[in-house]
Amino acid sequence: MQDKVVVITGGASGIGAGMAQRFCQEGARVLIADTNRDAGERHAAELGCQFMSHDVASEQSWQTLAQQVRAGYGQLDALMNNAGIVSNQSIEDATLETWQALLDINVTGMMLGCRTAIALMRDNPGDMGGAIVNTASSTSYLALPGDAAYSTSKAAVVGLTKSVAVHCAREKLNIRVNSIHPGATLTNILRSALDDAPELEQAFNAMSPMGRMGTVEEVAALALFLASDEAGFCTGGQFPVEGGTVSLHPGM
Numbered sequence: 274m275q276d277k278v279v280v281i282t283g284g285a286s287g288i289g290a291g292m293a294q295r296f297c298q299e300g301a302r303v304l305i306a307d308t309n310r311d312a313g314e315r316h317a318a319e320l321g322c323q324f325m326s327h328d329v330a331s332e333q334s335w336q337t338l339a340q341q342v343r344a345g346y347g348q349l350d351a352l353m354n355n356a357g358i359v360s361n362q363s364i365e366d367a368t369l370e371t372w373q374a375l376l377d378i379n380v381t382g383m384m385l386g387c388r389t390a391i392a393l394m395r396d397n398p399g400d401m402g403g404a405i406v407n408t409a410s411s412t413s414y415l416a417l418p419g420d421a422a423y424s425t426s427k428a429a430v431v432g433l434t435k436s437v438a439v440h441c442a443r444e445k446l447n448i449r450v451n452s453i454h455p456g457a458t459l460t461n462i463l464r465s466a467l468d469d470a471p472e473l474e475q476a477f478n479a480m481s482p483m484g485r486m487g488t489v490e491e492v493a494a495l496a497l498f499l500a501s502d503e504a505g506f507c508t509g510g511q512f513p514v515e516g517g518t519v520s521l522h523p524g525m
C-alpha cells in the first residue's frame with residue numbers, strides 16, 4: 274500500500290480507527306473521514322495522517338470530500354466504506370425517524386461512497402483502478418431481533434456491493450468492490466451495549482465457536498488484503514471475519 278491514497282469513513286473510532294492504523298503502517302496516505310472531529314483529529318495526529326469532518330449521509334459532504342481528494346492527493350486508490358450506527362429498536366419499537374436516519378448512514382452513505390469513489394478512480398493516472406471495501410456484518414446473514422433497521426441495512430450492503438462490483442467489472446474499470454462481515458468486535462458500538470447490560474459480554478463471546486470477540490486488528494488485516502493488489506481477482510465477494518459465527522448451527 275506504499276503511497277496509495279486510502280479514504281476511511283468512520284476512521285475516528287473502532288474498526289475504522291484500526292484500519293487507519295494498519296494502512297498507515299503499510300505506508301498508505303490515509304484520509305480519515307468522520308463526523309467525530311475530536312476523536313478523528315486526535316487519531317490522525319497520532320498516526321501522522323489527515324482528517325476531514327465528513328457525514329457519509331450527505332451528498333454535499335461527499336462532493337467536498339471528492340474536491341479535497343482531487344486537490345490534496347490527485348488520486349484515490351481505496352475507499353473503506355466503514356461508518357455505521359445501530360438503532361437498538363425492534364420492529365415494534367422502530368420509529369420512522371430512527372429507521373431513516375440509520376438507513377441514510379448505513380446504506381445510502383455507502384451508495385454515495387461507492388459513486389464518489391468510482392468517479393475519482395476513473396480519473397486515476399494510467400490504468401490504476403482501485404478498490405472499495407464495504408463494512409457489512411455477520412448480521413447480513415443472522416438477524417438481530419432487537420435491531421430491525423441494522424439487520425436490514427447490513428443485508429442491503431451485500432446487494433449494493435454485488436451490483437457495484439459487477440458494474441465496475443463489466444465496464445472494465447479495474448475497480449474491485451467487496452464486503453467484509455465482522456462478527457462481534459469490541460468497539461464503541463458494543464461497549465455502549467455492555468455499559469447498559471454487562472452480562473451481554475458472555476453472549477457476545479459465545480456468538481463465535483472460538484468463544485471470543487474479534488479484534489479491530491483482525492478486521493483491518495482482512496480489509497488491507499482486499500484493498501491490496503494481492504486481491505486482484507476478488508470482486509463482489511462477501512468475506513467473513515467472525516470466528517466461524519455463521520458456520521455454527523444455532524442449536525449446538
Ligand SMILES: NC(=O)c1ccc[n+]([C@@H]2O[C@H](COP(=O)([O-])OP(=O)(O)OC[C@H]3O[C@@H](n4cnc5c(N)ncnc54)[C@H](O)[C@@H]3O)[C@@H](O)[C@H]2O)c1
Pocket residue numbers: 282283284285286287288289306307308309327328329330355356357358378408409410411454455456457458459460461462463
Ligand atoms: N463492532 C462490531 O461488533 C461490528 C460488527 C459488525 C460490523 N460492524 C460495523 O463496523 C463498522 C464500524 O463500527 P465500529 O464497531 O467500529 O463502531 P464505532 O462506533 O467504534 O465507530 C463508528 C464510527 O463511525 C462514525 N460515524 C457515525 N456516523 C457517521 C456519519 N454519518 N458519517 C461519518 N462517520 C460516522 C462514528 O463517529 C465512529 O467514529 C460499522 O459499519 C458497523 O456496523 C461492527
